[in-house]
Every structure is written in C-alpha cells, then in structure tokens.
Amino acid sequence: MEDGRIIELYWDRDQRAIPETAGKYGRMLHGIAWNLLRSREDAEECVNDTYLRAWEAIPPARPGAFRIWLGQITRNLSLDRWKSLRAEKRGGGAELLNVFLRGLSREGRAMFLRRYWYGESVAEVALALGCGEGKVKSSLFRSRKALREYLEKEGIAV
Incomplete structure (x- = not known):
C-alpha cells in the first residue's frame, strides 16, 4: 500500500x-x-x-x-x-568495580589501580612494585579480561 x-x-x-x-x-x-x-x-x-x-x-x-x-x-x-x-546500570557500576577489585590479589589490585586509576605507565608500575614490565602487562591483560567477563555476567555490555 x-x-x-x-x-x-x-x-x-x-x-x-x-x-x-x-x-x-x-x-x-x-x-x-x-x-x-x-x-x-x-x-x-x-x-x-x-x-x-x-x-x-x-x-x-x-x-x-x-x-x-x-x-x-x-x-x-x-x-x-x-x-x-545505561543510566540504570551506571549507578551500580562503582560498586561492581569495587567488588571486582576486592577479588584481585593485593599485587594485581595495586597494578590495576596504578595503571588505570592513577594513570602510571607500565614502566612506572613495574618500578614501584619491583617487578618486570612483562609481569605487569600480563597481569593487566588478565585483569581486563576478568573484568569484562565479570561485568558481562552482571548484565553490563562492554
């Protein structure tokens, strides 16, 4: 028609x-x-x-x-x-991130926060924590992957 x-x-x-x-x-x-x-x-x-x-x-x-x-x-x-x-999910995002971070090892949490919260370079994180850059990179990679899986499980599309 x-x-x-x-x-x-x-x-x-x-x-x-x-x-x-x-x-x-x-x-x-x-x-x-x-x-x-x-x-x-x-x-x-x-x-x-x-x-x-x-x-x-x-x-x-x-x-x-x-x-x-x-x-x-x-x-x-x-x-x-x-x-x-998106607004409905935004309110709970900070708490979800806190729960996720509490689940990381102390060292993994320190690497994650130094890199993504404080904006330090991988080299600066490695120097501050007394480890190699490769260790920091692989830890951050695993943490990002785990965070993505955790958020998707909680119903937040990434």
Whole structure:
C-alpha cells in the first residue's frame, strides 16, 4: 500500500493503519531499534511505541516522507531507551568495580589501580612494585579480561 493511503487510514482513524505500517516498514524499524539496543524485547517495544506515536500524531501531522518520519521516531525512542538502560546500570557500576577489585590479589589490585586509576605507565608500575614490565602487562591483560567477563555476567555490555 502506498504511503499516502496509509496516512489516510490514520486520518480516518482506521485501525488497519497499524498493520499496514508494520507490513511495509516493520522490518526496517526493527533494524533501527536492534542496531541501537541489541535486545529483541527492547527493540519490539520501541517499534510498538512508534506505531502508537504515529497513531497519536496523525492527525494533525501529515508527514511528507512517511518512511523517514517513522524511522526518526524509532531512532529517538531507541536512543531514549538506550540512555535509560545505561543510566540504570551506571549507578551500580562503582560498586561492581569495587567488588571486582576486592577479588584481585593485593599485587594485581595495586597494578590495576596504578595503571588505570592513577594513570602510571607500565614502566612506572613495574618500578614501584619491583617487578618486570612483562609481569605487569600480563597481569593487566588478565585483569581486563576478568573484568569484562565479570561485568558481562552482571548484565553490563562492554
């Protein structure tokens, strides 16, 4: 169905407007939401909210480029959802990091903090702890890998 006819369905408050929109643009809208959220459920929710927003906006709106207009709605909803999810997880991030650091050995924690909190070079860390640079590098590599696994296990995408 042509965009003009779909928009007329919205204007007439004909409920067929939603399935017609979904049939023509649903796949594209899901793609936009998925690319931002990487969650099937969240993407589905944003696409459904897009249909609701279109229903509420038409009339009085009469979008000229319907496809682009729908895509912008989905993109904005998805970005808002992404920001919301990120903000929820941000609050617990410091505590998660503290728990992770407490799980490291004393030496591993010292290397990690000196390098990533205080910004010391690998050479400075090695000198301060009286070990070789290779040991510092391998410890930091293992710690980063363990941190990534720990955060992913806690539901935080890295």
